Amino acid sequence: MESIDKMTRVDIIISFIRYEMKRAIAKRKVLALLAFTILLDTFPYYALSTATNGTGFIPLAAYPYIWVAGVFGLQPLFLNFTAILIAAGAMSEEYEQGTAELLLSKPVRRNDYFAGKFLGGFILFLIILAFNILLSVGSAFTFFGPQASLEILPGLFIVQAFSSLIFYSLAFMLGELVRRSSLAYIFSSAVFFASFIISGYLGLIFSLTGKEFYRTVQIYLPTSPANSLPVQYASPLLPQTVGIVLRFVGADNTIVPTIELSVAILLAYTLVAIGIAAGYFWYADISRRMG
Amino acid sequence: MSNPSSQGPSVLQFQNTVKDYGSKKIGPVDLNIGKGEIVGFLGPNGSGKTTCMRLMLGLIRPSSGNVRVNGYDPISKHVEALNHVAYSPELPNIQTFLTPTELLTLVLHELGFQGDKQDEIRRVLELVGLIEYRDTKVGKLSKGMVQRLSVAQALIGSPELLILDEPMLGLDPAGSAHFREIFREFVMGGKGTVFMSSHMMNEVESLCTSVLIIHSGRILFRGSSSEVIRKVLDYSVVTVEAQGLQQETINSIKEMPNVSQVTINNQTIEIIIKGHDDIRPALSDLIVKSGAKLYTIKTADNMLERAYIEALKKNGVDR
Numbered sequence: 001m002e003s004i005d006k007m008t009r010v011d012i013i014i015s016f017i018r019y020e021m022k023r024a025i026a027k028r029k030v031l032a033l034l035a036f037t038i039l040l041d042t043f044p045y046y047a048l049s050t051a052t053n054g055t056g057f058i059p060l061a062a063y064p065y066i067w068v069a070g071v072f073g074l075q076p077l078f079l080n081f082t083a084i085l086i087a088a089g090a091m092s093e094e095y096e097q098g099t100a101e102l103l104l105s106k107p108v109r110r111n112d113y114f115a116g117k118f119l120g121g122f123i124l125f126l127i128i129l130a131f132n133i134l135l136s137v138g139s140a141f142t143f144f145g146p147q148a149s150l151e152i153l154p155g156l157f158i159v160q161a162f163s164s165l166i167f168y169s170l171a172f173m174l175g176e177l178v179r180r181s182s183l184a185y186i187f188s189s190a191v192f193f194a195s196f197i198i199s200g201y202l203g204l205i206f207s208l209t210g211k212e213f214y215r216t217v218q219i220y221l222p223t224s225p226a227n228s229l230p231v232q233y234a235s236p237l238l239p240q241t242v243g244i245v246l247r248f249v250g251a252d253n254t255i256v257p258t259i260e261l262s263v264a265i266l267l268a269y270t271l272v273a274i275g276i277a278a279g280y281f282w283y284a285d286i287s288r289r290m291g
Numbered sequence: 292m293s294n295p296s297s298q299g300p301s302v303l304q305f306q307n308t309v310k311d312y313g314s315k316k317i318g319p320v321d322l323n324i325g326k327g328e329i330v331g332f333l334g335p336n337g338s339g340k341t342t343c344m345r346l347m348l349g350l351i352r353p354s355s356g357n358v359r360v361n362g363y364d365p366i367s368k369h370v371e372a373l374n375h376v377a378y379s380p381e382l383p384n385i386q387t388f389l390t391p392t393e394l395l396t397l398v399l400h401e402l403g404f405q406g407d408k409q410d411e412i413r414r415v416l417e418l419v420g421l422i423e424y425r426d427t428k429v430g431k432l433s434k435g436m437v438q439r440l441s442v443a444q445a446l447i448g449s450p451e452l453l454i455l456d457e458p459m460l461g462l463d464p465a466g467s468a469h470f471r472e473i474f475r476e477f478v479m480g481g482k483g484t485v486f487m488s489s490h491m492m493n494e495v496e497s498l499c500t501s502v503l504i505i506h507s508g509r510i511l512f513r514g515s516s517s518e519v520i521r522k523v524l525d526y527s528v529v530t531v532e533a534q535g536l537q538q539e540t541i542n543s544i545k546e547m548p549n550v551s552q553v554t555i556n557n558q559t560i561e562i563i564i565k566g567h568d569d570i571r572p573a574l575s576d577l578i579v580k581s582g583a584k585l586y587t588i589k590t591a592d593n594m595l596e597r598a599y600i601e602a603l604k605k606n607g608v609d610r
Contacts, residue, residue: 008403015400026388098384102444105348105378105454106401107370285351288341 012108016116017123019103024086024124027093033082033128040078041070041135049143058244064148065242070136071156072234072246076196076227079132083125083164084192087171088184090121091277095179095287104286114281118274122168126161133157152237159233163226166266167192169273170222176277179287195223199255218255222269225262228254232262300326301359302452302484303347308356310342310508317342317508319356324501326451327481329474331495331516332488333599334505340488343505344454347486348378360452377445379455384441387430391421391440394429395447402448411447418473419443420466434461442470446477453477455487459494467491471498492596504599506606516595523598523605526551527567528591529574531560533583540581547573561591 024030048069052058058066094100094117104113133153140147171188178184202218205211218224231246231254256262301323309318317339324330334340345351346358349365349372358365363372385394395412404411416422419439424432429440438461445453453474459467471494477483478500489495495502496516504512504519512519520527544562545553547570552563564570571588578585591597 012400012403015397019397022388022393023386026386097386098380099386101345101350102378102380102384103397103401104350105373105380106398107373107376107403108401109370286345288345 009109009112012112013116013119016103016113017120020090020117020120021124023093024090024121027089029085029089030124030128033085034131036078037074037128037132037135040074041132042139044073045070045136045139045143059241061241062244063144064146065238065245066144067137067140067147067150068234068238068242068245070139071133071153071160072230074132074136076223079129079160079164080167080192080223080226081189082128083168084171084185084188086121086125087168088175088188089181090117090172090175091281092175092179092181092184096181098288100286101288110282111278114278118172121172122165125164125168129160129164130157133160149238152234155237156230156234160230162263163229163266166222166226166269166273169270169277173273173277176281192223195221199223203255219257219261220265222265224255225265225269228256229259229262229266232256232259302326302361303486304357304359305343305346306357306359308346308353308358310339310346310351311354315508318353320505320508320510322503322510324484324486326484327478328501329478329485329499330487331499331502332486332505333490333492333495333502334488335603338505339508340505341456342508344378344456344486344488347454348376349373375449375451377448377450377453379441379445379453379458381456381460385429385437385444387428389429390426391416391429391432391443392425394440394444398444398447404448415443415447418446420469435463435466438462439466442473446473451482452484452486455485457489458487459489459491467494474498492599493592496592496595502595504602506603511602511606519602520594520598521567523602524594525566527564528594528597529562529564529571529588530591531562531574531578531588532558532586533560533578534558534586535583536560536578537581537583540578540583543577543581544574547577558586 045066048058048066091100094103104110133156137147137150137153167188170191171184174187174191175181175184178187199218199221202214202221206214206218235242235246256265303322303324305318305320305322307319307321309316309320311317320339320343322343332340332343342351346353347360347365349360349369352366360372360376361374365372389397392412395415396408399408399411412425413422416425419442421436421439421443424436429437432440438458442455442458445455458474459470462470474485474487475498478485487495487499500515502512502514502516502519503510512522514522541553541555541560544550544560549565549568549570550562551565552561554561554563562570562574571590575585575588578588
């Protein structure tokens with residue numbers, strides 16, 4: 001009897017995952033993001049191949065690793081921002097439209113709805129991430145010939161997904177707390193860009209003053225582990241020549257000193273954000289449709 | 292003035308329930324709805340109808356007091372309480388990108404429905420007259436069709452308690468009549484219960500076995516339509532449709548016991564009587580004996596509406 005109940009709950013969560021994916025696709029955000037991914041993963045390669053043709057700007061030895069530019073170049077801005085765009089509306093849009101009320105008036109556990117919404121949006125993000133990686137490799141192959149070290153891609157995919165979880169969770173939490181999609185997008189983006197910009201200033205102040213305090217604060221900002229971890233994971237697995245490509249896309253410098261610390265910071269932010277969102281969702285009233 | 296009693300075993304209970312929004316307080320509400328009833332929930336906008344429904348569904352927490360649905364707290368025992376409970380919200384809270392089939396499939400998954408889903412979907416779509424639109428996006432359906440779909444998603448599975456927020460809104464007269472039949476059949480046998488809010492007094496009067504009037508978060512009256520009318524109004528109204536009425540007959544009507552006012556409009560006469568004595572037998576005798584042709588004689592159709600307006604007036608609401 002208990003196992004049937006568990007099966008039913010899994011079935012319910014899967015239904016909510018499907019529903020959330022369908023909902024997000026219907027909002028056309030995902031299609032716009034996919035179109036943007038195509039642009040970002042093809043045009044730069046074409047421009048790069050045209051600009052470097054015969055100039056030696058990028059050494060021939062780095063050509064088999066040029067896929068790294070697309071895969072790493074998009075993490076700092078595009079992938080994190082994509083995570084925010086998908087997550088911020090997952091809960092808040094349902095409140096605004098009054099559709100959460102209908103779904104939660106059924107005999108379902110709020111936890112199952114929450115899990116379905118969270119996972120549904122994240123799976124969509126993973127599809128965009130996978131598309132980004134495949135398109136980068138495809139474009140690199142098209143414009144720069146056969147690519148090497150592609151065996152690290154599955155692991156890199158998982159690491160990038162994990163790294164993006166921090167802003168996905170923060171945006172998801174803010175969507176639940178403020179319950180208005182426009183505010184959730186604004187607050188999440190503000191956290192993201194503030195962290196990005198403040199990190200740059202803190203790095204500059206640290207290099208000028210040498211005071212460890214600024215470095216420490218910089219390390220614990222959410223953008224630092226999100227952008228450091230993929231590079232920390234991939235660097236030991238790639239040859240030295242890749243360094244020039246990473247430098248080219250500004251991903252050669254990791255702020256967080258160790259991979260373990262990056263994982264710990266990412267986990268801490270993610271779990272706290274999920275915990276707050278889940279707690280608030282469980283306790284708070286389900287908002288009515290907003291005008 | 293409230294009467295929280297019910298007919299059959301209790302399916303819905305409010306015990307001294309208060310919802311305090313800070314700027315506004317609903318309650319304390321005491322309520323007991325029994326199985327097999329069709330309850331019409333009446334009240335002006337902002338009186339607390341939707342709050343009560345949302346409390347029943349566990350969508351909001353009471354600030355104090357208790358709510359029980361099928362004996363369970365709809366917040367802490369949400370699944371147990373809402374098993375076999377279905378809700379039809381007001382328009383238009385259905386995702387527009389879904390088709391009726393997709394929405395109903397999702398609902399069946401939520402309900403953990405074990406039977407043939409396609410058969411069940413076909414059954415309810417045929418019942419509400421939407422089978423031809425099963426694969427049309429909700430965004431392309433008319434207002435009335437969305438309302439039908441809203442009721443369909445409540446009727447799917449095996450609900451025993453329907454909580455309906457303005458279920459007839461946007462329906463044409465034929466659709467309203469069809470839905471009245473559906474709800475009557477639903478409660479037949481005493482297993483099903485319907486709790487519906489509505490601003491359509493005629494619908495409530497003709498359909499509901501019990502009426503609740505709420506205002507400022509307090510239940511003002513509870514009972515059958517006729518009980519509420521008798522409690523609130525100190526007069527009754529009879530309408531007569533007749534041809535060939537002489538002034539002498541009209542004068543005789545005016546002189547009948549307790550008749551306080553007679554208004555003539557073409558062939559229709561409206562007679563206001565103090566109290567609730569039934570003067571129709573004496574009245575019909577009088578008209579027939581006068582030689583006039585009597586077509587109809589009945590209690591006025593809008594008595595519940597009059598009682599409702601009067602009840603609100605007595606509580607300081609003019610419009």
